Amino acid sequence: MVTPLRRRYRRLRRNRLGAGLALTIGLSMLAGMTDAIGFMMIGSYVSFMSGNTTDFAAAMIRGEFAHALLLGGILACFVAGNALGEIVGRRIGRTNGQILWIVALLIPVPLVLPGPVWPILAVVLAMGMLNAAIEQVEGQAFGITFVTGALSRFGRGLGRRLTGDRDTTWTFQITPWVGMIAGAMVGAGAYRLIPQAGLLVPAGFSLVMALAMLFIPMRWRARYTAPVAVRRSGPTRR
Template sequence: MKDVDRGALAISAALAGVAGYVDAIGFLDTGGLFVSFMSGNSTQAAVEVLGPAAGIALASAGIIASFVAGVVVGGVASTVLARPRAWIVGSSTVSVALVAALALGGEATLWRVALLAAAMGALNTLFLADGRARVAITYSTGTLVSLGLALAGAMTGGSGRAWQRPLLLWSSLVGGAVVGAVAHRWGSPLALAIAAAVLAAVTAVLAIRGSAPTRGSGAAH
C-alpha cells in the first residue's frame, strides 16, 4: 500500500467508500447478508449449514461464489487488457446501475444481490502486484492488520506516518456504510443509483488518467 501514489490512493478510498455504502444497502435489503464483506457471509454459511436455516447458508455461498467470479473476471481483464482499470470500474458501474433499475420492481432477489457482489469483487482487482491485491477495497480485516502493524512500526522506530493510509481506507469503508444506511431510507433504487453515479465518476477519472500503471501498482486484504 505504501508504494501506491496519492492519486491511486484517492481512487481506492473513494471505491472503499462505495463498497461500504453498497454493502450497507445489501445488508439491509437481505436482512443480514453482505455483498462486500465475505468473511461475514462465510461465518453465516458455516453457522447455518446444519441448522434450520440451511437456505441462508446456500444464499451466503451463492453470494460468495458471485464475489469470487467478479474477482476472476477482473483478474482476467487486468491480464489481457492494456488499460483495464476504467473497464473494471465501468463494468461495476453498469452492474450497480442495472440492479438499481431492477430494484424498482420490488424486494431484493438473490441473483440481484449476487450481481452486486460480483461488482464489488471486481473492484478488488484494480491494483495488483505479484498476482495479489495490494490495496484493500471492499474488506477491512487486512486493512486493520496493516494499521496495527504500522502503529507497531511507529512505536519501534519505523515510519511515523505509515498508519495514515490504512486508517484512511478503513474510515472510507465505514463512512460509506454509514451513508449507505442513511440513503437506504430513500429506497434501494435511488440509493444504488447514487452508488452507480459515484462509480461512473471514478470511471471517468480513470479514463482521463489513461489507466496508467501507478508506482508499485497495487489493491489488499
C-alpha cells in the same frame, strides 16, 4: 545537495502517491456504500466475505439451508467477480476505468430483475470485480472491499512505531477504512431516503469514478494495478 532531477522525482512520486490514495478512498467508498445498501436489502453482505463465511457455517449448523444456499451463492459470485476482474484487466488493459464501467452496469441489476434476493448476486459479482481495480500504491498493498487486513497492518505499524521504528508508510493503511466507513454512511442514508432506487447512488458514483480516472495518467493507473513485488530469497548454499 538535492539535485533538480531528484527534486522532480520526489514531486512526481508525491503526486502519484496522492492520486493513488485518493483513488483508494474513492473505490473503498464505492464498496462501503454498496455493501451497506446490500445489507439493508437482504440482511447479508455483498462485499464482506469473512462475515458471510461465518454466517454460512452457522446457517448450515442451524439447518437453515435456504439461507446457506444464498450465502454460498454470494461467496461463489464474489470469487467469480475477482476472477472476471483479472480477466478484464489482462484482456483489455489494467487501467482501472473499464472495470468501473462494468461495475456501474451490474450494481443496478436488482432494480430491474424480479425477485427480492437472488438478483443481488449481480452486485456481489461487481464487488468482486472491484478488487481488481487497484493492487497497490507505491508498494503499499490495499484491499478495496475488505478492511480487516488494512486495520491489521495499521495496528502492527503503530506497534512498530511505538517501539522505535521511524517508517510512517503504515499510516496509509487507514485510507481504505476511512473510505469504507464514509461510503457505508452515504449508502445507508441513500437507502433510507430512496429504498426503491438506493443502488442508483453507488452505480452513479462508479460512473463518476470511471470519469475521474481519465484525469490520472495511464502509466500511473497501470502502476496501481501491478502486483506488489515479493522478494524471494535464493536457494540456501551449504
